[in-house]
Amino acid sequence: MTTRPEPDGGELDPGLSAIMSERRQLINLAYRLLGSLADAEDVVQETYTRWYAMSRAQQGAIESPGAWLTKVAGRICLDLLRSARVRRESYVGAWIPEPVPDRSEWISGRSPDPADRVTLDESVSMAFLVVLEEMTPAERVAFVLHDVFRYPFTEVAEIVGRTPGACRQLASSARRRIRDSAPAQAPAARSAEIVRSFKQAWAAKDIEALVALLDPEATGLADGGGLVSAVLDPLNGAREIARVLVELATLVPDLAFRERTVNGRPGLVAHLDGATVAVIALEVVGDRITQLWAVRNPEKLRPWTEN
Numbered sequence: 001m002t003t004r005p006e007p008d009g010g011e012l013d014p015g016l017s018a019i020m021s022e023r024r025q026l027i028n029l030a031y032r033l034l035g036s037l038a039d040a041e042d043v044v045q046e047t048y049t050r051w052y053a054m055s056r057a058q059q060g061a062i063e064s065p066g067a068w069l070t071k072v073a074g075r076i077c078l079d080l081l082r083s084a085r086v087r088r089e090s091y092v093g094a095w096i097p098e099p100v101p102d103r104s105e106w107i108s109g110r111s112p113d114p115a116d117r118v119t120l121d122e123s124v125s126m127a128f129l130v131v132l133e134e135m136t137p138a139e140r141v142a143f144v145l146h147d148v149f150r151y152p153f154t155e156v157a158e159i160v161g162r163t164p165g166a167c168r169q170l171a172s173s174a175r176r177r178i179r180d181s182a183p184a185q186a187p188a189a190r191s192a193e194i195v196r197s198f199k200q201a202w203a204a205k206d207i208e209a210l211v212a213l214l215d216p217e218a219t220g221l222a223d224g225g226g227l228v229s230a231v232l233d234p235l236n237g238a239r240e241i242a243r244v245l246v247e248l249a250t251l252v253p254d255l256a257f258r259e260r261t262v263n264g265r266p267g268l269v270a271h272l273d274g275a276t277v278a279v280i281a282l283e284v285v286g287d288r289i290t291q292l293w294a295v296r297n298p299e300k301l302r303p304w305t306e307n
Helices: 016-020 022-035 039-052 056-060 065-088 128-133 138-149 151-158 165-181 189-201 207-213 238-251
Strands: 214-221 256-262 264-273 275-285 287-294
Touching: 016 065, 022 039, 022 065, 022 138, 039 065, 056 151, 065 138, 065 151, 128 138, 128 165, 128 287, 138 151, 138 165, 151 165, 189 207, 189 238, 189 256, 189 264, 189 275, 189 287, 207 214, 207 238, 214 238, 256 275
Parallel strands: 214 287
Antiparallel strands: 256 264, 264 275, 275 287
């Protein structure tokens, strides 16, 4: 986003820094609402476009520019969520939220503006985002705005287009979904140990070791988006997942893995011939891996690409 000088070519708009300081908050909000960094960036760009489409007098009449930007971004996200369900009906295979690395690990061909980075916490763990995907658009927006970003229901109501009481009910329903669907994950240090053992067992093609690390009822999903090869159907059960992983390691012997932070939790990144070919998020509960999400869609791997 480029800054705009005063019409006479003099000093920059004194309110510009305040407006642009909202960018990171908007990126973080839109990513949690949409599960896509690319879409979040588009939403923020459109939000600022609408701001600068107004005259200086119109801008000056807005009491809280930050609240205005949030309202506009929230409404754009709500519209996108409503249309996303239709778009994803034609998506090839499973749709998994776009994974993001730790802020210190962004390795794409440029050093991104800090405002473009997502702040990592439990509200962006893959397990959390997957539960958000199961909510209605209104539930997701009401819950994220209120419970994650602490906006009052009076402001949430203006974005969702419902009464504050209705938004309170939406957030409560979403909260129950989170409570019922997302078991407490193991501490990060313990998860890292399990992920490391998992990587070693996978590299060794040790199917029994993999089975021991996976919960008996574990599930695995892969997202290739129809652009690259990926298992289209969910994998169910420890032995089925382990079997497919060993087959993959046998078919692609040069596949290498690195332990990385994926959406704030220990995960793995797969490399082949120097290129990032998959980002793998894992949910660890107790001492077992209960969920495995492998993102292969190259359009979702931009922040992980070295070249």
